[in-house]
Amino acid sequence: MITEQAEQLLELTTPVVELWEGVVAVPLIGTLDSARTQVVMEKLLQTLIDTGSEHAIIDITGVPAVDTEVAQHLLKTVVAARLMGAECTISGIRPQIAQTIVALGIEFGDIPTKATLADALLYALRNSGVEVVRRRRTGAG
Amino acid sequence: MDRVPILSLGDVLLVSIQVDLQDESVVALQEDLAERIVDSGASGVVIDISAVEIVDSFIGRMFATIASLSKVLDAETVVVGMRPAVAITLVELGLSLQGVRTALDLERGLAALRQRRAEREIPLADESDEAVEAPTAAWD
Numbered sequence: 001m002i003t004e005q006a007e008q009l010l011e012l013t014t015p016v017v018e019l020w021e022g023v024v025a026v027p028l029i030g031t032l033d034s035a036r037t038q039v040v041m042e043k044l045l046q047t048l049i050d051t052g053s054e055h056a057i058i059d060i061t062g063v064p065a066v067d068t069e070v071a072q073h074l075l076k077t078v079v080a081a082r083l084m085g086a087e088c089t090i091s092g093i094r095p096q097i098a099q100t101i102v103a104l105g106i107e108f109g110d111i112p113t114k115a116t117l118a119d120a121l122l123y124a125l126r127n128s129g130v131e132v133v134r135r136r137r138t139g140a141g
Numbered sequence: 142m143d144r145v146p147i148l149s150l151g152d153v154l155l156v157s158i159q160v161d162l163q164d165e166s167v168v169a170l171q172e173d174l175a176e177r178i179v180d181s182g183a184s185g186v187v188i189d190i191s192a193v194e195i196v197d198s199f200i201g202r203m204f205a206t207i208a209s210l211s212k213v214l215d216a217e218t219v220v221v222g223m224r225p226a227v228a229i230t231l232v233e234l235g236l237s238l239q240g241v242r243t244a245l246d247l248e249r250g251l252a253a254l255r256q257r258r259a260e261r262e263i264p265l266a267d268e269s270d271e272a273v274e275a276p277t278a279a280w281d
Contacts, residue, residue, distance in 0.1 A: 045225030052245055079237045080228035085221065085244035 014040045016047040023055040023124045024048065025117065029062030037073035044077060048086045055124035056081050059117045061092030071106045078111050087127065089113070091120035145170045147177050153185040153254060154178065154216070155247075159192045167203045174207060178214045185254040186211045189247055191222030201236040208241040217257060218242065221250035 014036065019025050024047050026040055044056055058074065060066075066074075074090065081088040091114040093101070101108070114120040125132060143166050148155040154177055156170065174186065188207065193200075208218040219242045231238065244250035 041229065042225060045228060048245065049225065054245060054249070076229075076232045080225070080232045083220075083228040083231055083238060083243055084223045084225065085246075085249065 010039050014043055016043050019121055022053045022128055024053045025057040027059045032063055032070045034069050034073055037070055041077040054086050056086055056088045057120040058090050059092045066097050068104050089120045091117050152183050154183045155187050157189040162200050178216050183216050186216050186218045187250045188220045189222050196227050196230055198234050201231050201234055204241055205238055219244050219250040219253055221247050
């Protein structure tokens with residue numbers, strides 16, 4: 001019973017949302033452990049197939065800390081998405097997490113990282129050929 | 142042993158893997174493909190693995206081998222339709238397939254090849270214009 005509920009909770013805490021046509025995002029909130037990152041990985045990859053998206057964003061703004069295992073899992077997710085033909089961006093890395101990553105000596109290599117989810121979305125849109133233009137207001141002032 | 146068919150689609154060779162791969166058929170595929178690329182002068186190879194559910198390290202390496210093999214023969218390889226489970230397995234095996242292009246499905250794979258070819262194409266200079274102009278320049 002409790003394991004069942006724990007599984008359901010795990011499913012509920014990892015939503016994959018479509019931000020734009022061809023851009024999906026996973027906003028992660030709360031502490032990450034390897035079981036949760038595993039669920040995130042599987043769910044994200046399945047969503048890429050279901051929606052035919054070529055861009056994925058993993059937003060870790062709400063994650064207070066990561067350890068080596070979780071960081072490795074995130075990296076694996078990015079590489080797996082790349083194998084499937086999608087590009088994966090990590091956004092919202094907190095200063096402490098950045099320090100941890102560097103201190104632990106984890107190589108992010110050529111994985112694009114962006115400061116905020118907004119930056120990551122803009123990056124994904126530009127890469128998929130969408131141009132974002134601020135419309136000039138007419139008749140104002 | 143099942144032989145994997147290689148189909149020709151314009152100047153692209155399409156390898157659609159619909160059976161569970163055995164080690165021998167993988168080796169045969171590599172040989173067949175190399176021969177077909179040379180015979181047809183194809184500029185691209187698309188490997189559709191959307192029906193492949195199980196991979197091991199040998200098959201994983203096959204993608205990398207085929208990609209570098211076709212690169213030597215001046216054809217670009219795109220692996221399309223990889224399933225999530227397959228992608229996870231390859232990552233767990235430590236095969237990140239650097240240098241292999243991937244796409245979500247066949248359509249996007251072909252589009253990527255087409256785009257790559259358009260980028261690579263160098264327009265030939267029109268010689269006839271120069272030939273007309275050159276004598277006048279000499280007389281002046």
